Amino acid sequence: MADQEHEWILRLGDDALVLAQRLSEWCSHGPALEEDIALSNIALDLLGQARALLTLAGQREGLGRDEDALAYFRTDREFRNALLVELPNGDFGDTIVRQMLFDQFAVLRYEALASQTVDLELAAIAAKALKEVRYHAAHSAQWVVRLGDGTEESHRRVQESLNMLWPYTAELFEDDAVSKACNEAGVLPLNASFTARWTEQVRAILEEATLTCPESTALLTGGRSGRHTEHLSYMLAEMQVLQRTYPGAEW
Amino acid sequence: MVSDRIAQVERILDGVMDPELPFLTITELGMIQGCDLDEDGTVVIRLTPTYSGCPATDAIQDDIKSALQPVEPRFRIDIVHAPAWTTDWISAEAREKMRLNGIAPPEGTSADKAFLLGKSHTVPCPRCASEDTRLVSPFGSTACKAHYQCNACAEPFDHFKCF
Numbered sequence: 001m002a003d004q005e006h007e008w009i010l011r012l013g014d015d016a017l018v019l020a021q022r023l024s025e026w027c028s029h030g031p032a033l034e035e036d037i038a039l040s041n042i043a044l045d046l047l048g049q050a051r052a053l054l055t056l057a058g059q060r061e062g063l064g065r066d067e068d069a070l071a072y073f074r075t076d077r078e079f080r081n082a083l084l085v086e087l088p089n090g091d092f093g094d095t096i097v098r099q100m101l102f103d104q105f106a107v108l109r110y111e112a113l114a115s116q117t118v119d120l121e122l123a124a125i126a127a128k129a130l131k132e133v134r135y136h137a138a139h140s141a142q143w144v145v146r147l148g149d150g151t152e153e154s155h156r157r158v159q160e161s162l163n164m165l166w167p168y169t170a171e172l173f174e175d176d177a178v179s180k181a182c183n184e185a186g187v188l189p190l191n192a193s194f195t196a197r198w199t200e201q202v203r204a205i206l207e208e209a210t211l212t213c214p215e216s217t218a219l220l221t222g223g224r225s226g227r228h229t230e231h232l233s234y235m236l237a238e239m240q241v242l243q244r245t246y247p248g249a250e251w
Numbered sequence: 252m253v254s255d256r257i258a259q260v261e262r263i264l265d266g267v268m269d270p271e272l273p274f275l276t277i278t279e280l281g282m283i284q285g286c287d288l289d290e291d292g293t294v295v296i297r298l299t300p301t302y303s304g305c306p307a308t309d310a311i312q313d314d315i316k317s318a319l320q321p322v323e324p325r326f327r328i329d330i331v332h333a334p335a336w337t338t339d340w341i342s343a344e345a346r347e348k349m350r351l352n353g354i355a356p357p358e359g360t361s362a363d364k365a366f367l368l369g370k371s372h373t374v375p376c377p378r379c380a381s382e383d384t385r386l387v388s389p390f391g392s393t394a395c396k397a398h399y400q401c402n403a404c405a406e407p408f409d410h411f412k413c414f
Binding site: 020034035037038041042044045046047048049051120121123124125127128129131132135138139 | 305306331332361388394412414
């Protein structure tokens with residue numbers, strides 16, 4: 001059990017870490033000052049969640065790895081995030097549609113963890129993170145509606161963002177030996193149990209945004225077992241270079 | 252003896268200010284969840300972060316250490332996540348200090364969840380007290396604040412989010 005739980009918490013922590021790193025690329029590049037600050041604040045919340053989750057994953061693993069060892073000294077093949085969060089930011093529309101798709105999932109996952117998990121430390125981290133991701137979810141949904149139901153150009157562009165990102169969403173709801181073992185041990189419901197509510201909520205947002213929900217059945221997957229896009233490797237190279245060149249460096 | 256040591260630590264903690272809100276102590280913000288002695292006689296301070304990623308949490312730990320070390324070298328800081336920090340723990344006096352320093356304090360309690368549903372509370376202007384204000388951005392200068400502007404006196408101001 002312990003092995004699988006550590007592996008499962010890594011997935012949660014890596015989703016937060018990789019998306020935090022992506023969003024922080026917007027810092028000083030935002031389309032408006034308010035959105036620059038918003039994306040940086042969301043990145044900061046996610047980074048804080050990642051720190052707590054990776055620390056816990058290291059403790060459950062029991063090999064003495066701390067948050068820094070896990071963030072800076074794993075290779076791309078050892079990361080367990082979903083592919084959706086490692087994709088390049090694209091334009092603001094791509095970023096905010098990805099954020100909405102992820103936030104709606106994160107809320108459901110943290111809700112379940114906060115109230116149902118047998119791991120009390122995980123429940124505590126989730127209860128705190130839940131308040132933060134609900135705030136993010138309100139923000140990203142509001143922007144998707146604004147852009148979708150905005151001008152002709154903004155509508156066309158976020159529809160393209162949605163069509164491009166949609167095939168990556170199915171991975172969030174996949175289950176495998178790890179998630180099934182964790183479910184049996186009472187750590188978390190199966191990922192598939194979030195599908196119906198997520199679909200319902202996302203469809204409601206898209207409807208208000210006058211956007212068309214893609215019907216794609218393509219399934220782009222692999223992140224949970226370490227098979228990533230090349231985008232993650234470039235991102236990690238930048239994120240890890242300092243610690244790998246000067247291990248233990250502080251400033 | 253034991254209670255003397257705890258009382259002394261609590262007195263010192265009452266003097267540690269928040270780095271982002273330097274007119275409020277970390278106790279007034281509800282970040283100290285308690286102090287007690289462990290079996291080795293070490294004073295354990297239970298500190299809760301406001302937001303998961305709040306960078307001030309590290310600075311606050313450094314400030315606690317430099318304040319305590321000269322008088323009480325045997326202490327440890329434990330970061331606790333449960334129960335999750337809420338603005339409900341901010342005292343009425345602290346809310347008034349925020350207002351006097353140009354920050355609109357959290358309104359109501361976190362339980363009504365209005366902020367999550369996009370139905371923001373009425374946030375009175377800390378400068379002229381007008382209730383005719385508008386949300387400029389749900390994210391502000393720090394994780395704990397949103398950005399507002401007063402329609403009556405045009406003052407831009409921070410609102411400490413109800414969380």
